[in-house]
Amino acid sequence: MSTTMRALSVCALAVAAGTAGADTIETIDFGGLVHGEIVSTQLQGSHGVTIDARNYSRSFDLAVAFDTHRTGTRDDDLEDPWSMGNLVGHTNLGNALILQENNYGIGDGVADRPDDEGSRPAGWIRFSFDEVKTGIGFDILDLESATAEASSLKLYLDGSLVASIDFMDFVDAGADLYDPTVVYGNNSANRIGIISADDLGIEGFDTAKFKLGGSMAIDTIKTVPAPGTFALLGLGGACVARRRR
Ligand SMILES: [Ca+2]
Ligand SMILES: [Ca+2]
Ligand SMILES: [Ca+2]
Ligand SMILES: [Ca+2]
Structure with missing residues (x-):
C-alpha cells in the first residue's frame, strides 16, 4: 500500500x-439470521464483531441463532412468553444465541434442530470486537440456577483477562452488581444493564467471552465504544x- x-x-x-x-450504544440483537443459522462472521460488516464458540461435550463448536418466537422447538424453555425475570411475559426478543447441542443438518450452515447444550458446564461463546469497548450489557435467557449453572462473563484486552463477572453477582444482595429485578429459573429472561469499564476498574476490553454453565441463551449484547x-x-x-x- x-x-x-x-x-x-x-x-x-x-x-x-x-x-x-x-454516547453511542451498539446493540447486537441477532436479527436477520435464520433459526438455526451458525453464527461466525455474519455480523463483522455491520457490528465489527466475530463470534466463535467452544462446546466442552461435543466434537463441534457452534454458536447458533435461536428464534424465541417459535413454538414446538427442541427446547421450549427458550420460547416466549417468559415465565420470570425482569423481561417476564411476551418480551419481543426475536433471535437469541445458543451453544448448539447437536449437529443435525449443519452442512448448509443452518442447524436443522436448534437446541442449547445442556451439559454442565456447557462451554463458551466469544465475541471478538474490532474496537475497544468501555461498557457491556446483555440478556440472559433460561438460566435456571446461578449455582447449578454457574456462568460468567470474562473480558479481555489484547489477549489478557481484565475482568470476570459472575452471573451469581446479579442475584447476590451483597455483590456490587446486585440487581433485585433479576430472577433466574426455568424459562426466565433477564436484562443486565450496561456495566461500564469504570465500574469494573478497567480501561476497556476488546473480547467478551460468555462462559455458559448449562442450557441457556444470550441476547441483546449492548456495547459502548471506547x-x-x-x-x-x-x-x-x-x-x-x-x-x-
Ligand atoms: Ca434478539
Ligand atoms: Ca441445515
Ligand atoms: Ca436444550
Ligand atoms: Ca431450562
Whole structure:
C-alpha cells in the first residue's frame, strides 16, 4: 500500500468513527439470521464483531441463532412468553444465541434442530470486537440456577483477562452488581444493564467471552465504544485539511 493510500484509509476510518456520537450504544440483537443459522462472521460488516464458540461435550463448536418466537422447538424453555425475570411475559426478543447441542443438518450452515447444550458446564461463546469497548450489557435467557449453572462473563484486552463477572453477582444482595429485578429459573429472561469499564476498574476490553454453565441463551449484547475512537475526529480533520492543500 502506498503512503498516500494509507493516509487516505486512515482518514476514511477517522471519518467513519466520527459519525458515531460519544454516547453511542451498539446493540447486537441477532436479527436477520435464520433459526438455526451458525453464527461466525455474519455480523463483522455491520457490528465489527466475530463470534466463535467452544462446546466442552461435543466434537463441534457452534454458536447458533435461536428464534424465541417459535413454538414446538427442541427446547421450549427458550420460547416466549417468559415465565420470570425482569423481561417476564411476551418480551419481543426475536433471535437469541445458543451453544448448539447437536449437529443435525449443519452442512448448509443452518442447524436443522436448534437446541442449547445442556451439559454442565456447557462451554463458551466469544465475541471478538474490532474496537475497544468501555461498557457491556446483555440478556440472559433460561438460566435456571446461578449455582447449578454457574456462568460468567470474562473480558479481555489484547489477549489478557481484565475482568470476570459472575452471573451469581446479579442475584447476590451483597455483590456490587446486585440487581433485585433479576430472577433466574426455568424459562426466565433477564436484562443486565450496561456495566461500564469504570465500574469494573478497567480501561476497556476488546473480547467478551460468555462462559455458559448449562442450557441457556444470550441476547441483546449492548456495547459502548471506547472514547479513544472519537479522538480520531481531530485526525480526520487534519486529513481533510491536508488533502485540500
Ligand atoms: Ca434478539
Ligand atoms: Ca441445515
Ligand atoms: Ca436444550
Ligand atoms: Ca431450562
